Amino acid sequence: MSTSRRTLLAAGVTGSLALAAGCLDFALGNAPLEVAAERAAPTDSALETAGYEERAIEQRSIEERVDVGVERDVEATVWTSTYTKEIEFRGTASEGCAFAAISVPDVSVAGRSFNPIGELSNEDLLSEYGGELEHSGVSIENLTHRESFGLDILGDGRSVDVFEGTTTFEGERIDVDLAVTSFAHEGDRLVLVGSHPAALAAESATVEELMESVEHPV
DSSP states (O other): OOOOHHHHHHHOOOOBBSSSSHHHHHHHHHSOOOEEOOBBBOOHHHHHHHOEEEEEEEEEEEEEEESSSSSEEEEEEEEEEEEEEEEEEEEEEEEEEEEEEEEEOOOOEETOOOOHHHOOOHHHHHHGGGGGGGGGOOEEEEEEEEEEEEETTEEEEEEEEEEEEEEETEEEEEEEEEEEEEEEEETTTEEEEEEEEEOTTTTHHHHHHHHHOOOOOO
């Protein structure tokens, strides 16, 4: 995903912040409005059972200029937590499964909502965040929707979409399955994404277990 698109998504999502005393400098254009997401992640026990290991925990602070009748700056902090699992392929162990939990602050300014993530379909979210699941610069292509189902995540039913795609693994083209869900929780917008080789069908249950175990805030 390009830096400009990341910026739009990070600063453009909603919440409920009013222009009160603490936002006076923002209202006057003297300082940006600072908003921060809380990190989301699967539990340590679920990761251990699934055989996943932490790859990266990243916190990004991104500034974007928004139009609320006049132009103002919003500075948003976004969390991305990614995990991978090694699989055997022709006698070689390599990262073949991945899971990512992304949290973006929901922001609304002066009663006006900026929420492009809330309007994106799960397929669009995969296009935006699929890079978190890629390894060694190899992209996931040819996405097609296969099915939808519900999971209980963070105390509520969430809709999960499963897509089929292709990627290059150890120099060969293989089919991959990807599951994605997105929803609002505790003032943030969460995106949970998991991928694995289609040939490892049992890994789909593992991705579901990781999604169900997610905690927010961590």
